[in-house]
Amino acid sequence: MTAAETRTDGAVAGSGLLDRERIVATPGFNRWLVPPAALAIHLCIGMAYGFSVFWLPLSKSLGITASTACPDLTLGSALFTTTCDWRVADLGWIYTLFFVLLGSSAAIWGGWLERAGPRKAGVVSACCWCGGIVLAAVGVITHQLWLMWLGAGVIGGIGLGLGYISPVSTLIKWFPDRRGMATGMAIMGFGGGAMIGAPLANLLMNAFKTDTSVGVWQTFIVMAAIYFVFMMGGAFGYRIPPAGWRPEGWTPPAAKSTMITTKHVHLRDAHKTKQFWLIWAVLCLNVSAGIGVLGVASPMLQEIFAGSLIGLPDVAFAQLDAGQKASIATIAAGFAGLLSLFNIGGRFFWASLSDKIGRKNTYYSFFVIGIVLYALAPTFAGMGNKALFVLAFGIILSMYGGGFATIPAYLADIFGTQFVGAIHGRLLTAWATAGVVGPVVVNYIREAQIAAGVAPGPTLYTGTMYILAGMLALGLIANALVRPLPDKWFMTDDEVAALQAKSAAVNAGPTGSFGIGTGGLDAKAALAWAVVGIPLLWGVWVTLRATFALFG
Numbered sequence: 001m002t003a004a005e006t007r008t009d010g011a012v013a014g015s016g017l018l019d020r021e022r023i024v025a026t027p028g029f030n031r032w033l034v035p036p037a038a039l040a041i042h043l044c045i046g047m048a049y050g051f052s053v054f055w056l057p058l059s060k061s062l063g064i065t066a067s068t069a070c071p072d073l074t075l076g077s078a079l080f081t082t083t084c085d086w087r088v089a090d091l092g093w094i095y096t097l098f099f100v101l102l103g104s105s106a107a108i109w110g111g112w113l114e115r116a117g118p119r120k121a122g123v124v125s126a127c128c129w130c131g132g133i134v135l136a137a138v139g140v141i142t143h144q145l146w147l148m149w150l151g152a153g154v155i156g157g158i159g160l161g162l163g164y165i166s167p168v169s170t171l172i173k174w175f176p177d178r179r180g181m182a183t184g185m186a187i188m189g190f191g192g193g194a195m196i197g198a199p200l201a202n203l204l205m206n207a208f209k210t211d212t213s214v215g216v217w218q219t220f221i222v223m224a225a226i227y228f229v230f231m232m233g234g235a236f237g238y239r240i241p242p243a244g245w246r247p248e249g250w251t252p253p254a255a256k257s258t259m260i261t262t263k264h265v266h267l268r269d270a271h272k273t274k275q276f277w278l279i280w281a282v283l284c285l286n287v288s289a290g291i292g293v294l295g296v297a298s299p300m301l302q303e304i305f306a307g308s309l310i311g312l313p314d315v316a317f318a319q320l321d322a323g324q325k326a327s328i329a330t331i332a333a334g335f336a337g338l339l340s341l342f343n344i345g346g347r348f349f350w351a352s353l354s355d356k357i358g359r360k361n362t363y364y365s366f367f368v369i370g371i372v373l374y375a376l377a378p379t380f381a382g383m384g385n386k387a388l389f390v391l392a393f394g395i396i397l398s399m400y401g402g403g404f405a406t407i408p409a410y411l412a413d414i415f416g417t418q419f420v421g422a423i424h425g426r427l428l429t430a431w432a433t434a435g436v437v438g439p440v441v442v443n444y445i446r447e448a449q450i451a452a453g454v455a456p457g458p459t460l461y462t463g464t465m466y467i468l469a470g471m472l473a474l475g476l477i478a479n480a481l482v483r484p485l486p487d488k489w490f491m492t493d494d495e496v497a498a499l500q501a502k503s504a505a506v507n508a509g510p511t512g513s514f515g516i517g518t519g520g521l522d523a524k525a526a527l528a529w530a531v532v533g534i535p536l537l538w539g540v541w542v543t544l545r546a547t548f549a550l551f552g
Contacts, residue, residue, distance in 0.1 A: 020117025025239040030519035031174045031247070033237060036528040038167030038186035040234030041122055043532060044227040045129055045163040046193015048098045049340075051152070053198045055088045057205060057214040061140060064214060079146040086145055094153040096435065101157025103432025106165045110425025111267050113165060114418075121166040122235025128159030130228040137220035161428070163231070164190060166238075168408045169421030173241050174517070176417075177250050179409040180359070184351025187405040189532070191344040195337075195539030197223070237528070241516065248513040259360055263490035264416030270423045273489055275414055278478045283407050284430035284437075285475035286366055289374070289468040290400025292438035293393060297339055301332045303456035304381045304389070313384065317456040335390065337543045342394040343401040350402025351409065359410035360482060366399040367476035374469035381458035404431075414485060418496060441467065 016022065025031075062068045062085045070084035078090040113121045135151025138144075167186045175182035201219055208215030246252075252262065270276050293300075302325075307315025309328045320328070354362040373392045380389040411427065412420045445464045454460050491499075519525065 018117075018120040018123055020115070020120070020240065023117060023119050023239050024242050025245075025516045027515035028519075029239055029516050030522060030525050031241075031517040032519065032521060032525040033528050034167070034171060034174050034239060035182065035185045036525075036532045037234040037237030038171060039189040039532040039536075040230045040237070041125065041163045041166065042186050042189030043193045043196060043536065044231050045125070045160050046190040047197030047201075047223070047227075048095075048102075048156075048160055048193070049191070050194030050198035050201070051095060051098070052092075053201050054205075054216055054219075055091045057216050058091055058140065059085055059088055061085060061143065061214050061216065064212065079149070080144065082143045090145060091148075094149060097149060097153030098157050098160060099435035100432045101154055102160040102164060103428040103430070103435075105158040105161030106425035106428040107161075108425075109162060110165060110422035111419075113162065113425065114169065114267070114422045117240065118166045118170045118238040119235050121162050122231065122238060125159045125163030125166060126228055126231035126235060128155050129163060129231065130159075130224040132156030132159060133220050133224040133227070137217040137224070140217035140220065161425070165421050165425045165428070166235075168424050169417060169419075170238060170240055172408060172412045172417050172420055173245075175247075176252075177247055178352075178355055179412055180351040180354035180362075180406060181348075183408040184348045184402075184405040187351070187408075188344055188347040188401075189536075190404070191340070191347050191401050192536055192539060195340055195344070195543050196535050199539065199542045233531075242514060245514060245516060248518050259358060259484060260413040261416055261484065261490070263487075264418035264496055265423075265485065265489050266491050266495070267419040267422045269489055270415055270419065271426060273485060275482055275485055276423070276427070278482050279407070279410060279414070280427055280430045281478040282363055282475050282482070283403060283427060284434045285471050285478065286363070286370075286403040287400065287431055287434035288438035288441070289370065289471050290397060290403070290438070291434055292442035292464075292468060293396065294339065294400075297332070297336050297393070299332070300461055301335045302328050303460055304458050305384070305386055306457070308384055308386070334547050338390065338547045339394060339397045341540065341543055341547075342398040346398025346401040347405035350399065351405035354406045354409060359406055359413055360479060362402070362406050363410070363479045364476070366403055367472045367479060370396055370399055370472045371469045371476070374465045374472065377465045378458065378462040381461070414482070416490070418491070418499060 060067050062083070067085040068083070070081070073081065073084050073087065075090060075093075078084070078086055109121075132151045132153075132155035135155060136148045137151075139147030139149075139151055164187075168183060171182040171186055172179050201223065204219040204222055205215040208218035265273070302309070303317045306317035306328065307313060307320060307324070309331045310324060312324075315324075317325075350362055350366075357365075373396055377389065377392055380392060407427065408420060408424050411423050415423055442464055445467060446460065449460050449463060450456075521529070
């Protein structure tokens with residue numbers, strides 16, 4: 001019996017529990033079980049966005065009620081000190097490591113993921129992400145910042161990269177009729193992970209807090225255990241369709257868009273095309289503008305609207321006392337939560353819309369609408385119109401999230417589906433770049449304005465808004481230059497067949513549903529959706545409750 005032969009249970013002979021050949025779907029499998037499996041992983045790793053909830057408690061991990069500050073502390077000495085509390089800036093490097101390692105690991109191991117399959121990648125992701133958090137807990141116990149950087153930042157960051165891209169090509173293959181919607185469902189989870197994880201972390205820290213502990217390391221252990229269960233469940237829920245599979249009753253449209261190929265580009269050639277680098281620029285510029293705003297959302301709202309947030313429209317930020325500043329800081333936290341909701345909703349809305357209007361047109365929408373809103377933001381601020389200002393940035397953040405959710409389908413349209421997961425992994429280096437460029441540009445402009453004597457207020461961010469609009473204008477140009485690939489870049493049918501030779505259903509070329517993928521939202525699928533949907537709805541409810549209390 002050869003490696004491609006199957007046993008009566010559908011598994012390939014000689015395949016291991018985690019091997020790609022082991023998870024080829026058999027008749028009776030429902031494709032709607034795959035998105036909740038992807039969500040189970042993305043909702044866990046999405047806590048990377050909410051890790052800042054630990055910074056203030058960790059900055060008092062020795063002093064408990066107040067930080068044990070050391071005036072001569074440097075970043076180098078902070079890594080090894082056992083007598084000084086860490087500064088928020090020292091801890092913030094973990095956030096940077098998250099996204100640098102996410103992009104880097106996705107690029108490095110994206111090709112391996114295509115060969116190994118999503119189940120094995122999901123298991124490795126769970127071990128790295130959860131194991132990294134456990135190692136970070138050891139770093140808290142021993143008060144060694146370098147262990148936290150290594151555990152959560154480096155090892156956890158690798159888990160982020162593998163977990164983020166693990167479902168992409170799988171979902172695109174299961175939903176060729178709804179590529180954007182499918183990837184939007186999963187990547188929505190990454191944006192929503194912090195909505196669940198941040199309030200959960202607060203509940204746990206308050207429960208574990210004592211006179212001698214801020215409760216962070218215990219919270220790390222508990223959350224790592226919870227995440228491990230969910231991520232392993234998601235990994236083992238993955239299935240891939242057999243070669244030649246397509247949804248029941250669906251046939252590719254006869255008149256297809258020239259922007260959607262039916263062929264495939266090999267991973268080794270994708271980065272050699274100008275289209276890859278144009279889409280790289282499209283993603284990088286869209287993300288740079290959005291992530292820059294995310295990094296200053298709270299201080300921006302406070303400094304622009306100041307006293308008007310608490311019914312004192314004539315009081316500037318510098319004139320507020322400590323109690324008033326604490327009040328508007330709480331309101332700004334609600335603003336950040338509202339932006340998270342727009343970020344999540346945009347991932348599903350824009351990705352689904354892209355199935356109707358096309359990926360290129362969707363990105364045109366991002367850039368044109370974004371340019372207009374960034375250009376109008378200083379006007380809204382000068383008018384003191386909080387509603388228009390908040391709505392503008394809500395829409396901007398919806399397009400930030402929508403950009404992430406739409407890009408895998410954009411790549412599949414241009415490069416085909418055979419290596420889309422690995423190509424997506426390499427493209428995520430644009431995210432790693434944007435994670436540095438966006439905040440640096442925004443923060444540098446703000447500091448330069450303050451150094452020039454500009455007081456906190458609407459004018460402090462005017463230049464920033466115009467520069468971000470300019471970045472989106474460059475993205476608009478890059479998107480306009482994306483064209484279909486010449487035939488020379490595509491693999492031959494024989495090359496594609498050779499790559500698919502291990503698939504359990506590979507044969508001379510018949511296509512169809514093979515009794516796979518049907519069932520819709522049956523009882524089993526409904527249960528799987530409930531497992532991930534109930535925590536997500538809880539996170540939305542908590543965020544909305546805080547938002548309504550602050551803005552209602």
